[in-house]
Structure formats: structure tokens, C-alpha cells
Amino acid sequence: MQRTTRLLLPQYTQRIPAPQPSPAAVPQPDLVMITTYPPRACGLATFASDLIEAIQTQYEQAFTVKICALDVPEAVYPAAVFHVLQPESSASYHSLLTKMGQLHQQEWVIVQHEFGLFRSHEFKLLNALNQMEKKIMVVLHTVLAHPDEATLLFMKRLGFLAHTLVVMTAHSQKLLVERYGIPASKIIVIPHGTHLVDHLPKAVLKKRMGWEQRTLLTTFGLLSSGKNIETTLEALPLVIQRFPDVLFLIVGKTHPGVVAQEGERYRHFLEEQITALGLQHHTHFINEYVALPKLLDLLQMTDIYLFTSKNQEQAVSGTFAYALSCGCPIITTPIPHAKELVQKGSGLLFDFEQPVQLARQLIALLAQPEWQEELRGNGLHQMEPTAWENTAMHYVNYLQQQSTTPMPLTLRLPNITLKHVWAMTTGKGILQFARLNQPDTNSGYT
Incomplete structure (x- = not known):
């Protein structure tokens, strides 16, 4: 059968309450994401871009993402990039903190972390996160199984400052608990997102x-x-x-x-x-x-x-x-x-x-x-289940549940498509089975 995105909707066990005022009246909160970002060519930048696009696709209203891009200032970035951070520059961190102070409503900072991005400047990152006085979510793209002493100390401090650490495998979660001593209550597993495709022959x-x-x-x-x-x-x-x-x-x-x-x-x-x-x-x-x-x-x-x-x-x-x-x-x-x-x-x-x-x-x-x-x-x-649409919902639902300020969410309903129905239909009727999204003409009719 054709793969579809599973929307994890609530199961109502009691009468649905009366409609509430439109959430559009509530200002959208700002969310700051510190990450590499296109046009920089790297896997982490692609990850961040795909995640943000999926959030914008899935929700008519969630939050406004403000991107702090790790790169050289000469890069030409989209409008969503409100600051370009130079990891070696204390002044660049100070400028970021100043700009964040001008945002009208912001509770969360998401850091996309990979070793090498802040190499030799880890203390500057920790100092800036400590001054933000925001809830910090760190998405760990690598968790080293055999850290040296300096890396172990950095990760422990990062875990202390973070409200939440996101990892993409159960193995990474286990490492953080057993090798780094980070409380399991601070760690969640959200798999790496993937793209839904039509699966052409x-x-x-x-x-x-x-x-x-x-x-x-x-x-x-x-x-x-x-x-x-x-x-x-x-x-x-x-x-x-x-x-x-x-x-x-x-x-x-x-x-x-x-x-x-x-x-x-x-x-x-x-x-x-x-x-x-x-x-x-x-x-x-x-x-x-x-x-x-x-x-x-x-x-x-x-x-x-x-x-x-x-x-x-x-x-x-x-x-x-x-x-x-x-x-x-x-x-x-x-x-x-x-x-x-x-x-x-x-x-x-x-x-x-x-x-x-x-x-x-x-x-x-x-x-x-x-x-x-x-x-x-x-x-x-x-x-x-790891389609970017589902991954986006994992992130957004978690942020909403952990937020102290209101974060109204409005899902964007997907467009209705009958493409698979037409593919399964012949001049005689509708075929009974498909192999994934390819009609099985030997299966007979339903």
C-alpha cells in the first residue's frame, strides 16, 4: 500500500469542549535555532533546513523560527537568518544575546550540535548559553562512545545547562546516561527525519x-x-x-x-x-x-x-x-x-x-x-514513522508540552489526493492489492 504520514491525533474519551477563540489572536512565540544552514553545504545544515520546512508544512501556526547561522558573514542567507555567529568571536556571541533580547516572546533555544563546529571555543558557547536564561534544547548529532577528559567535561556542562538533549538512537541515549552521567529525564529520542517519495519504478x-x-x-x-x-x-x-x-x-x-x-x-x-x-x-x-x-x-x-x-x-x-x-x-x-x-x-x-x-x-x-x-x-x-512531517510533530509537541507560556498549535491539513485510487482503478474496477504503491494486477478486484 502507499505510504502515508501518520498523524498522531488525540483520542477523545469525553465530550469535545466548546470551540475556543481563534489561536490566531495569540502572538506566535519566537524560537531561536543555532545551526549551520544553507547555502552552507553540510549534513547538519540540511537537517536543520528539512526540520524547519517540515514544521512550516505541518502547522499553520506554531512558532516563528529565528536562525542563528554558524558560518562566515559573507554567505548570502535567507531572511529567517537573523544573526551569523562566528564561534571564535566573543563579540559575535554578545551581539546574538542582544538581538535575542529584542525578540517579543521567546522561551526556547535549539542548538544543533556536532563536534568540530565549536572546536577550541566550547567555553564561549557554554558561557553564552548560560547567559541566555532560556530553555535550551540541544540536538546531538554525535555522541562519542570514548570521550577524552575535555570532551567529557564539556558534555557534562552542556547537559547541566540544557533543559533537554535530543538524540536519534537508543544507543546514544544509553551512552549519555551510563558514560556521561546525564539524567535520563533530560534525554529524548527523536529519529532522524526522512522524505516521503512517490516510489517510481x-x-x-x-x-x-x-x-x-x-x-x-x-x-x-x-x-x-x-x-x-x-x-x-x-x-x-x-x-x-x-x-x-x-x-x-x-x-x-x-x-x-x-x-x-x-x-x-x-x-x-x-x-x-x-x-x-x-x-x-x-x-x-x-x-x-x-x-x-x-x-x-x-x-x-x-x-x-x-x-x-x-x-x-x-x-x-x-x-x-x-x-x-x-x-x-x-x-x-x-x-x-x-x-x-x-x-x-x-x-x-x-x-x-x-x-x-x-x-x-x-x-x-x-x-x-x-x-x-x-x-x-x-x-x-x-x-x-520517521517522515519529516512526523519528526516535526515530535519536536513541536514536545516543545509545547514543556513550555510555560502558551504555544497555540494549528495543524495544516494535507491536500486530498486521489492519485493512488486512480492508479488502482482499471476499466473493470479497483484492484484488490498493491505492492507498496504499485498496483498488483494479479491480485484480482475488490
């Missing part, structure tokens, strides 16, 4: 690109040595012996931070590996920060998605969450996020930096199309 999408005769393996994300893409390249010769039509797509430009430090050294290294292994006909770079519609098409036409990161501390990956939501069976290294998802039947694991293991998993999965379909269906159903 693979053959149609492949034909558009001229790849209809190829079996596509894909990885995507900003390129860096941590992605460990050479593991896949080393595995491919074994795979190609059995499946000579394989094409490996490497999607994404090099991370801007990596370019600033070492240029395109890692990409050149991969190109040299491809030549040395004779893989020119079996690899294809898409060297750009791919726009969302194109990315979702690339993932939908992918036969198997590969996640080969060698960073054992990586808590979560938005890349393979997006891949699962697009119907990709995945083969992945065992980072905590992957283990939590794959154990529910949506993919396979292999050990860090083990190309022979990866090759064996690929060969086994490619040899069994029915197994691929099973993993694909499991992944799609598993990721349905």
Missing part, C-alpha cells in the same frame, strides 16, 4: 539516465576519507566477476572543510584506485551537492546502498536513513544507528574496512532478487 528512472542495463550500487554524502569509499572499490573486482553489469555511483562533492585543508586529495586518491583496479567502466562520480529531487531519484533507482564509514564513533547517519526511505536495501558498517535499523530486517552488516566481507555480502544479496525485495519492503515500512 526503477526501470523508468534508470532509463532516464541511460543505466537501464546496469545494477546500481550507490553511496552519497560530502566526500572525505572517513567515508572509506576505497573499501567498496577494493570489493568490486570480486563482485564484477559474478555481476559484470554493476555500476558504483559515488554521489557528492568533497566536504568544504576537507577542501580547505587538503583540497581534492582524497578524490584524486579514489580516482587513482579506480584506474589501478581497472574499474573505469564500473564507477561513476557525481561531483556536486545534489539537489533533493535528483538525490531522491538516484536513491530510488539504486539496487543496493552502501555505507562504508570507518568512523566507529559515528552515532547516526542521515544518508542511509534517506536511502532506506527510498526503498534501498543497505549494506553497512556496524555504527550504532545502522545496527538498530538493520536488525529489524532492512539490510546487512559487515566489519569496518573489510572489503572481502563486503564483497561476499554484495554477491549474496545480488544473487537473490527476492531477498532484495524483502529488505526493501522492510526498510520502507520501518522508516514510515
